[in-house]
Amino acid sequence: QVHLQESGPRLVKPSETLSLTCTVSGGSLSNYYWTWIRQPPGGGLEWIGYIYYTVSTNYNPSLKSRVTIAADTSKNQFSLKLTSVTAADTGVYYCARSSGSRRWFDPWGQGTLVTVSS
Amino acid sequence: IVMTQSPATLSVSPGERANLSCRASQSVSGNLAWYQQKPGQVPRLLIYDAFTRATGIPARFGGSASGTEFILTISSLQSEDFAVYYCQQYNNWPLTFGGGTKVEIK
Numbered sequence: 001q002v003h004l005q006e007s008g009p010r011l012v013k014p015s016e017t018l019s020l021t022c023t024v025s026g027g028s029l030s031n032y033y034w035t036w037i038r039q040p041p042g043g044g045l046e047w048i049g050y051i052y053y054t055v056s057t058n059y060n061p062s063l064k065s066r067v068t069i070a071a072d073t074s075k076n077q078f079s080l081k082l083t084s085v086t087a088a089d090t091g092v093y094y095c096a097r098s099s100g101s102r103r104w105f106d107p108w109g110q111g112t113l114v115t116v117s118s
Numbered sequence: 119i120v121m122t123q124s125p126a127t128l129s130v131s132p133g134e135r136a137n138l139s140c141r142a143s144q145s146v147s148g149n150l151a152w153y154q155q156k157p158g159q160v161p162r163l164l165i166y167d168a169f170t171r172a173t174g175i176p177a178r179f180g181g182s183a184s185g186t187e188f189i190l191t192i193s194s195l196q197s198e199d200f201a202v203y204y205c206q207q208y209n210n211w212p213l214t215f216g217g218g219t220k221v222e223i224k
Contacts (some may be wrong), residue, residue: 045153045161045204045215060212094160103208104151106163106172 002027004095004109012089012116017112018082022095022109029053029071033098034078035105036069050098051078085116119143119207123216129224130195138219140205142186149209152181152190155218156201164203165190195221 008020022034036048049059051069059067063082071078083088092113096105120143124202125158130136132166140150145164148168159198178193192199200223 012132044217045206047213047215058211068161098208102166103149104163104166105153105161108160111160114137 002097002107004097006093006095006105006109006112008112008114010112010114012085012114013118014086014116016042016118017083018085018089018093018114020080020093020112020114021077022079024076024078024097029073029076029078031099033100033103034069034071034100035096036080037094037096037105037108038089038091039094039111040088042096043091048080048082048093087116090114090116119146119210119214121205121207121208121214123203123205123219125219126217127220127222129222131224132197133194134224136192136195136199136221138190138192138203138223140188140190140216140223142188142207144210145186146207146209148183149207150183150188151206151208152188153204153206154181154199154201161204181211191222 001109003025005023012018033050033052035050049069051057053070054071066083068081092111094111122141124139150168152165155161168183169181180191182189202218202220204218
């Protein structure tokens with residue numbers, strides 16, 4: 001059974017870069033789409049983007065200029081970098097898996113709350 | 119594609135039936151999923167391809183569709199079903215979610 005776990009700093013200063021890692025256990029990165037999703041406090045869900053194995057990425061246009069998703073197959077991890085953060089980027093960040101045309105998300109990581117504050 | 123869920127809050131008594139609506143701003147074919155999220159928990163996949171229950175999801179959860187409107191029906195609400203429900207379309211990029219419907223105890 002595949003398990004995902006997010007890790008990274010919980011507090012980021014405004015204008016700096018948010019960096020998170022998702023560690024995948026119980027399966028490899030190949031043949032799946034590895035995704036980041038976020039949720040502001042009390043708010044809804046926003047798809048950030050995905051990486052397919054190490055081959056291709058696709059980002060939400062609303063965040064595209066600030067987002068990079070990368071994968072490290074040797075560690076079975078994928079990562080998120082979001083630059084120039086503001087308070088509006090505060091929220092719970094989830095990693096999740098989808099596959100091919102089956103672009104729903106299952107499973108999800110537990111999520112990590114990242115706060116942007118000085 | 120904008121996904122609009124209604125109502126924002128639905129007050130239902132245990133044992134009653136609940137119908138949650140999700141309307142897409144344009145056709146998404148049947149490429150729609152539903153998730154349940156309880157406070158402090160991770161979203162849980164309920165339904166995909168508009169109608170198909172995910173593994174382990176009870177039969178009281180059902181999905182239906184008519185054009186660009188999708189309905190999640192909970193046939194007889196149990197105490198563990200009080201939560202926020204989100205729809206998600208995966209027909210077009212970017213993938214988008216609805217704003218959620220909170221199902222609360224009446």
